Amino acid sequence: MPEMTYSEALNLALREEMRRDPAVFVMGEDVAVWGDRGGVFGVTRGLAEEFGPERVRDTPINEESIVGVAVGAALTGMRPVVEIMYSDFLTLTMEPLVNQAAKLRYMFGGQARVPLVVRTNLGASGGKAAQHSQSLETWMMHVPGLKVAMPSTPADARALLRTAIRDDNPVVFFEHKLLYFQRGEVPEQEESLEFGRAAVRREGRHATVVAAQAMLSKVLEVARRLASEGIDLEVIDPRTLVPFDIETVVESVRKTNRLLICHEATERGGWAAEIAMQVGELAFDHLDAPVARVCGANVPVPYSTPLEAAVVPGEAAIEQGLRALLAGARWGPAEIG
């Protein structure tokens, strides 16, 4: 299998879909001529050369209009793939995304289709500070009518983006800044990957951990370390938050009887709480300890190195949380960590 970066894998998916379907087009800020001809993280690199300025559009800076226009185009036969440079700027797109894209089909009694993909990235990386580091995936998850994907590997990035583009519903597609230049194997053949299929990244019997993207790498690292002590973790990557593959998590919990959820987004009201609730409803009798979570602190992401490191869950915090869970003790809120 060829190796490529996460960014290249996304680029490949865009290219394949644009070749297949002339209705697919890309727009956003700096997607055509910036840098190596496309995208601050290179995802749209070279697309303008291949598909021309009609289908790869550099827009003015106005996120609200970019998504608003995409909704209208999607309603009337196009399949826009929009890039929002950082997920922090999703806040500027809330009206068209939440009031329009997510609801039009429902409000109009099934007349409408909104095949729209909003690609963006989340996560802290290297001091980008409070307005360029947020992880807002749970906000999107809260809105009926939006699907939410968050791929963790290059292969998944390509396969899930392909599925997102072919979906007839609005999909908010979260990439992670720290993953763009990580390499991984991507199958030669185009693969499809249904939404709502979690991946078991590691099998184990002592506890189940759910994590994605940058947190997934950290969890896997901790799992490797703990394995040398004879502690076997099962690690699940949800791949999509809406729809969410709760069956895979429940099945795992039946085996391990312990669950920890780790996400970079702030702890309060984060998706860990939703999953813990669902597991409580579906598998309470199988739990030997309260569901635990290790999440971003309930503060904006600060700039300075030691401050950023304190609020974004690191391997030490994850390991501490897991040990507490395995010892049966309760893991306290992020403020204490």
Added chain:
Amino acid sequence: MLRRMVLIRAFDSLLPDLYTRELIRGSSHAAIGQEAVAVGACAALAPDDYITSTHRGHGHTIAKGGDVNRMMAELMGREDGYCRGKGGSMHIADFSIGMLGANGIVGGGFGIAAGAALSAQMRGSGQVALCFFGDGAINQSSFHGVANLAGIWKLPLILLCEDNRFAMSGRAELMIAGGDPVKRAQAYGFPGVSVDGMDVLAVKAAVAEAHERALAGDGPTLVVAACYRFQGHFSGDTQTYRTKEEMAPWLERDPIPAFRSSLLAEGWLREAEADAMEEEVATAIAAALEFAQASPWPEAQEAWEDVDA
């Protein structure tokens, strides 16, 4: 004014080296080539007037009278930084001089500046608010919303567009419908003034006039200062979207040597004084580096402070 321009240039010239030495992180944006706009505009303001800044904000802070020691400490994420290390380059603020903050959100300053102008109007304080923003930001919805409000309420607001021709790779002439951003003022019923942003005195004069209007209760003014971003959008920008040829005529119009020569020619400044001033700036910058590096790192638990008041 020349000293502040030279200080801005010297400060922003350090950035690439500071990245290489891993003393700073995140993103920071140099205002090299745009010093005359920041300095000219702030020279026309009163000390207690407000400004809002942008992601490219070091120049605005220095022009308003900011302290380079605390700026540099903030860039290095240290305890003595303006924001105690929480903000970094894109979030420097100094409320004691009316500097209401740089901003990581393009267009994030419009509402804040207009709100400060509203507050000044309601309090009858005689203060004016000046909003620095780029040719890219003028396309944000908030520009239009704020221009309309400021127009109907006659807010003491100066909208200062630094038209440096680019928003990252986006060329102003391709991104601004109607071509010249100054025309947008007309739509909202207040004056739009074009000024040479490479000429610090011209900028000062234009802003001074806008300031008078604001104080007289005549409402906002849009000032569009034509200037040029001499360097990449940020360190590491390969600038494939523009050519050396198109940059050359702008680089020749460097506002600092131009102002220096005119001061010398008109006898306001002597060569020896100018040289001494430049040396003094170099010393101030060296001191700022030292100050910042000597400043302690914030304690981890400070990350939980100041989430609310």
